[in-house]
Amino acid sequence: MRKTQVGKLKPRFSFILNSHSDVRVSRCPMCEKLTHARKFAFLIHVDAWGPMVQGKTAKFCSACELIVVHQDELEAELVHSFEKLDPKLIGNSYLVIGTVETKTWKRGVKGEPGTLDEVLQQTADFDRVLTLQVDPGGWRPAASKPFRSD
Numbered sequence: 169m170r171k172t173q174v175g176k177l178k179p180r181f182s183f184i185l186n187s188h189s190d191v192r193v194s195r196c197p198m199c200e201k202l203t204h205a206r207k208f209a210f211l212i213h214v215d216a217w218g219p220m221v222q223g224k225t226a227k228f229c230s231a232c233e234l235i236v237v238h239q240d241e242l243e244a245e246l247v248h249s250f251e252k253l254d255p256k257l258i259g260n261s262y263l264v265i266g267t268v269e270t271k272t273w274k275r276g277v278k279g280e281p282g283t284l285d286e287v288l289q290q291t292a293d294f295d296r297v298l299t300l301q302v303d304p305g306g307w308r309p310a311a312s313k314p315f316r317s318d
């Protein structure tokens with residue numbers, strides 16, 4: 169059964185939350201071309217808070233439309249954000265849902281965050297969520313259910 173779509177835009181991008189801090193994904197795990205850094209605005213659902221938008225530079229393969237986010241870096245950014253928003257929520261479970269159009273996110277950074285509905289109008293859920301499987305023979309993507317940190 170397909171999960172409920174959150175964002176109003178058509179789902180796009182494949183997504184990997186990379187929990188292996190020693191694997192830096194300089195090459196795409198799907199096509200082995202070099203990845204490059206690209207800034208995205210992610211819609212993240214944080215337990216006891218709800219949806220929030222977090223800007224984060226990620227590794228991107230434009231051929232595969234694959235985004236790889238390093239979990240340790242993302243969690244450091246979330247800690248930074250929640251030190252201001254609500255420190256007692258640091259460490260709560262979260263789910264990365266999709267990407268928000270960067271112009272919408274930049275308005276929020278400038279102090280015009282808009283309503284949640286306006287943000288969701290500019291949000292695209294991930295088309296596919298993959299996990300990075302690391303084994304002694306190398307590492308490869310594997311299809312999986314949407315990632316949960318708990």
Ligand SMILES: [Zn+2]
Nearest residue numbers: 196199229232
């Ligand atoms: Zn690729």
